[in-house]
Amino acid sequence: MKSVIKHILIISLVATITTDNIFAQKKKTARVQVGYFKNYDKAEHLVATLIVKEKRYVPLSNGVIHFYSVSDTSRVLLSKIHTDNDGKAVFIINDDNPKIIKGPSGVFTFEVEYEGNSSVNAAKRKIAIKRGDLEVSFFQKDSTKSIEVSATEIGLNDQIIPIEGVNILLYVQGTFSLLNFGKEKTDENGIIHIDFPTDMPGDTTGVLTIVAKIDDNKTFGTIESRGEMNWGIPIEPVKEKQRGLGDTDAPLWMVYTLIILLSAVWFHYLYVIFLIVKIKLVNGSI
Amino acid sequence: MVKEKLFLNDQFNQKVEKDLLAHLLPHKKVGNIFIFILLAIILVGIYAYYRQLRYGLIVTSMRDYTSWGVYISNFVFLVAISLVGSLFSSILKLSKATWSTPLTRISEIIAIAAIICASVIIIVDMGRPDRFINVLIHGRIQSPIIWDVIIITTYLTISVLLLYISLIPDLAICRDKLTDAPRWKKWFYKVFSINWHGTPEQNNILHKVSFMLSVMVIPVAFAIHTVTSWLFSTTWRPGWDSTNLGPYFVSGALMAGAAVIIGAMYFIRNALNLKDYLTDKLFDHMGKLLVLLSLVYLYFNINEYLGPAFKMVGVEGEHIIELFFGKYASMYWLVQVFGLVLPIVVLVFAWGRKPLPMLIISILVLLGAWFKRFLIVIPSLQHPYLPIQDVDESYRHYIPSWEEWAITFASFAGCLLIITFLVKLLPVIPIWETKKEEGGEPKQLEV
Amino acid sequence: MKNKAADHRRKFLKSSIYAGVSAIAGTSLIQGCNTGASNAGEKVKLLTTDGTLVEVNQSNLTKMSHQPVSPDEARKGIPGRHFVMVVDLSRCRNARKCIKACDHHHQLTPDRPFIKVLRMQDNKASSPYWMPKKCFHCDNPPCVKVCPVGATYKRSDALVLIDNKRCIGCRFCMAACPYSARVFNWGKPKPQKTDHSYSPETSVPSQIGTVEKCDFCPDMLRQDKVPHCITACPNGALYFGDQIADSVTNGSETVRLSTLLRDKAAYRYHEELGTEPNVYYLPPSDRLFPFKEAPEGQPS
Numbered sequence A: 001m002k003s004v005i006k007h008i009l010i011i012s013l014v015a016t017i018t019t020d021n022i023f024a025q026k027k028k029t030a031r032v033q034v035g036y037f038k039n040y041d042k043a044e045h046l047v048a049t050l051i052v053k054e055k056r057y058v059p060l061s062n063g064v065i066h067f068y069s070v071s072d073t074s075r076v077l078l079s080k081i082h083t084d085n086d087g088k089a090v091f092i093i094n095d096d097n098p099k100i101i102k103g104p105s106g107v108f109t110f111e112v113e114y115e116g117n118s119s120v121n122a123a124k125r126k127i128a129i130k131r132g133d134l135e136v137s138f139f140q141k142d143s144t145k146s147i148e149v150s151a152t153e154i155g156l157n158d159q160i161i162p163i164e165g166v167n168i169l170l171y172v173q174g175t176f177s178l179l180n181f182g183k184e185k186t187d188e189n190g191i192i193h194i195d196f197p198t199d200m201p202g203d204t205t206g207v208l209t210i211v212a213k214i215d216d217n218k219t220f221g222t223i224e225s226r227g228e229m230n231w232g233i234p235i236e237p238v239k240e241k242q243r244g245l246g247d248t249d250a251p252l253w254m255v256y257t258l259i260i261l262l263s264a265v266w267f268h269y270l271y272v273i274f275l276i277v278k279i280k281l282v283n284g285s286i
Numbered sequence B: 001m002v003k004e005k006l007f008l009n010d011q012f013n014q015k016v017e018k019d020l021l022a023h024l025l026p027h028k029k030v031g032n033i034f035i036f037i038l039l040a041i042i043l044v045g046i047y048a049y050y051r052q053l054r055y056g057l058i059v060t061s062m063r064d065y066t067s068w069g070v071y072i073s074n075f076v077f078l079v080a081i082s083l084v085g086s087l088f089s090s091i092l093k094l095s096k097a098t099w100s101t102p103l104t105r106i107s108e109i110i111a112i113a114a115i116i117c118a119s120v121i122i123i124v125d126m127g128r129p130d131r132f133i134n135v136l137i138h139g140r141i142q143s144p145i146i147w148d149v150i151i152i153t154t155y156l157t158i159s160v161l162l163l164y165i166s167l168i169p170d171l172a173i174c175r176d177k178l179t180d181a182p183r184w185k186k187w188f189y190k191v192f193s194i195n196w197h198g199t200p201e202q203n204n205i206l207h208k209v210s211f212m213l214s215v216m217v218i219p220v221a222f223a224i225h226t227v228t229s230w231l232f233s234t235t236w237r238p239g240w241d242s243t244n245l246g247p248y249f250v251s252g253a254l255m256a257g258a259a260v261i262i263g264a265m266y267f268i269r270n271a272l273n274l275k276d277y278l279t280d281k282l283f284d285h286m287g288k289l290l291v292l293l294s295l296v297y298l299y300f301n302i303n304e305y306l307g308p309a310f311k312m313v314g315v316e317g318e319h320i321i322e323l324f325f326g327k328y329a330s331m332y333w334l335v336q337v338f339g340l341v342l343p344i345v346v347l348v349f350a351w352g353r354k355p356l357p358m359l360i361i362s363i364l365v366l367l368g369a370w371f372k373r374f375l376i377v378i379p380s381l382q383h384p385y386l387p388i389q390d391v392d393e394s395y396r397h398y399i400p401s402w403e404e405w406a407i408t409f410a411s412f413a414g415c416l417l418i419i420t421f422l423v424k425l426l427p428v429i430p431i432w433e434t435k436k437e438e439g440g441e442p443k444q445l446e447v
Numbered sequence C: 001m002k003n004k005a006a007d008h009r010r011k012f013l014k015s016s017i018y019a020g021v022s023a024i025a026g027t028s029l030i031q032g033c034n035t036g037a038s039n040a041g042e043k044v045k046l047l048t049t050d051g052t053l054v055e056v057n058q059s060n061l062t063k064m065s066h067q068p069v070s071p072d073e074a075r076k077g078i079p080g081r082h083f084v085m086v087v088d089l090s091r092c093r094n095a096r097k098c099i100k101a102c103d104h105h106h107q108l109t110p111d112r113p114f115i116k117v118l119r120m121q122d123n124k125a126s127s128p129y130w131m132p133k134k135c136f137h138c139d140n141p142p143c144v145k146v147c148p149v150g151a152t153y154k155r156s157d158a159l160v161l162i163d164n165k166r167c168i169g170c171r172f173c174m175a176a177c178p179y180s181a182r183v184f185n186w187g188k189p190k191p192q193k194t195d196h197s198y199s200p201e202t203s204v205p206s207q208i209g210t211v212e213k214c215d216f217c218p219d220m221l222r223q224d225k226v227p228h229c230i231t232a233c234p235n236g237a238l239y240f241g242d243q244i245a246d247s248v249t250n251g252s253e254t255v256r257l258s259t260l261l262r263d264k265a266a267y268r269y270h271e272e273l274g275t276e277p278n279v280y281y282l283p284p285s286d287r288l289f290p291f292k293e294a295p296e297g298q299p300s
């Protein structure tokens, strides 16, 4: 009797595991992440990233993401957007979009949802943000160059309130990524001051792009502001055409040497041939 | 008295003409069998090359790391051989070593054959021979390969000119005397003897031209082998990264060239029955010359290996150890002992300078010369600065595939075929110069 | 009307990447778009790489699909750039993810990778370390100097590339490269998938009888993205960047090149050869991982 129970137990255990496996193979877990971004040109957007669990999480392209604006009482569909190759779907927040609901104390709540399909599970996520803003100003006195950044938020009645105690990062725009050169918390006026390093290379005229950022903040998302200044050390423009051993065109001394040597030799060859012809022509005097 | 001498001269000259023209007349079967064998070897080589064209250089044993193989070492060998032309028609001639006169023609023939085969081999080595035209369209004169292409063309041209210039009077003799030669041959002699009648004016021009060419061929010949050595010394490979490489290559080439001449002398003397012209005395001279050239080469050899072996710097040291004690040691010491030291020892004795011992020695020297080039090219590539890892085990070794051997042998066969063809077409010993020198005054003064 | 919009959006998204030609001259890559909510007409909103939103006419969009530049264009470098790589030897544990990513992107077979991870040991007393090695894109490149036809060439942005449609297969460059960075197509290369015309910037498709090597993924650089190996490294051992802008990134952190090189006492292999490599190495001290020998079966 005991052994029978044991067998049944084992069988049912095996059965669960197998069905589990089949189930797992059928439906993959999906996750959707969402971030709020405010660009330096003040354009705001939500970026939803859809990932599914294969061995590890990989982006899922061409999945439909629903963007909602939510409040305590309602949920309004804003848009449906397909994800791109990186699994990203971008929703642009227009100021005048009537569907977007403003919550209490100026908080906006959005929800993104992926409804899933036959092989992938559904997933959703909420994000609540306050709309903030960054203002960058540049000062130069003698050789010290300094940057002032002020962070503000928009209150419930559209009044502008300084943000206190938020981390602001400062970068120089590099080729592939942003190069950080400073980080500071805002004071009670929502302001930071940072000196700009003296040895940063710019472009040929010394111009570089300085970026101030609130990065992935819980309340404000990512806000970016930037400005161009000629505070960099000008770099030397790349010389275009050159002559050298490693270039397409040979160095002139080499060209001349070769021409001189070869023409000396080959001229003699021609002369020899000329003389051979002459041998043929002087015949007859015998 | 004068009359008598003239008469003797005449008799002598007639004999010379008869003897030296004999091999141009329709020949024995043995020669045909020889040609047949050569053609067979070449055909196998062509088949091997066809496979290489079809499947790519994968049919060779070359891989990343050992990216140059026997093709390149054989190319260097053939270029070395070709240097012999300049040795005889210029260096010895200008230094008034009159004993060498009978050898000028054959040395020029060998030079041309070798240089043609060298250029063929270098094309065989290319991964994309179909794009050879790119060398002309996009050629960069900064590249030593382009220098090599230029200098090979230049050397081939001067070799042909040299051969031809000294040939004109002989072709005239052929035209006049070989009345029962085949039609095409008679036509050839007639056209290419360009109405030569040995008038003083013609003679003047001829001397002028031949002097000019013999002076010019020296720098060109030195350049061809020095440039070939620069293919190696412009890189950082151990064993190549050396300022000694130019003279080292040139001296090695002259030595191999002398050996090749000895071999050729032996065969021509027996096959064409020219014992009276390619005398034992001549062998004796050649033996002494070979000793001299070997000593020079020995000197450069010591110079080449002593420094690195003394210092034992990094990969350079590993390379030296590989040569002296490692997997290439047996080849290295065989080459150095039998291809360099032994010839010197044997040839300093008079008995060693008899034809047969000389033939054996010259074969040893040539084998040594060929394998020496192998030793210069391949072990160097197997000792890069950064260790050979992350690749198949086969990438560490290099044993040429049958295709590579077939093509290499075909290049030798091709060389011999060209030589045979030219020997059957042209007087292999300069008749007019033999007559002039051994018979006294130039012919036209006798009348 | 709505249907039509959805339809056109789907089409748009399917064909992967578009570029606006007239309205957004100078910007090329689009990360996403929004057509569903507000625009149902012919206008499309696009987000460019530098984060600007632009609105362009649908008719101005052309399919781009990362068509690489022509062989002639590929001879000129990307203006104002000088690419460098920094390899932090203290972070490499022979994970070989860079090799995999490179092999995948360049469609190589595993027997002849562009990247090798070498087991190095400078002397008996010091511990061995792993050294990821690729082409160093030398500023004084021996391979370029010896090439008879200019098939391998140096660009103004420091890259050394190979035009495999011009290469004659003489392998002089392989003999000249002191770092053994080059591999040769000895036989027929494996068939490679590509839907665009040949460019030395992608080196796909490979050609029999020609030479190849690490190319720093110029097709990625054109899109302001770092090469595949950089992002593939799980330990952030590989940094890539621009010497002129003095910044390098390993995908997660961005640092100043000059500071990094100075503080970590960077060096280049065989400086004495004068090849001026553009790949720097940070010494394998203070390692992230203890040295472990390669597992069985890994080619060595």
Ligand code: SF4
Pocket (backbone or CB within 6 Å): C134, C135, C136, C137, C138, C141, C142, C143, C144, C160, C176, C177, C178, C179, C180, C181, C182, C213, C275
């Ligand atoms: S590492 Fe080698 S292949 Fe790369 S640029 Fe330098 S010499 Fe050329």
Ligand code: SF4
Pocket (backbone or CB within 6 Å): C146, C147, C148, C149, C150, C151, C152, C162, C166, C167, C168, C169, C170, C171, C172, C173, C174, C210, C211
């Ligand atoms: S193999 Fe190709 S790239 Fe290399 S040197 Fe020869 S032609 Fe140039």
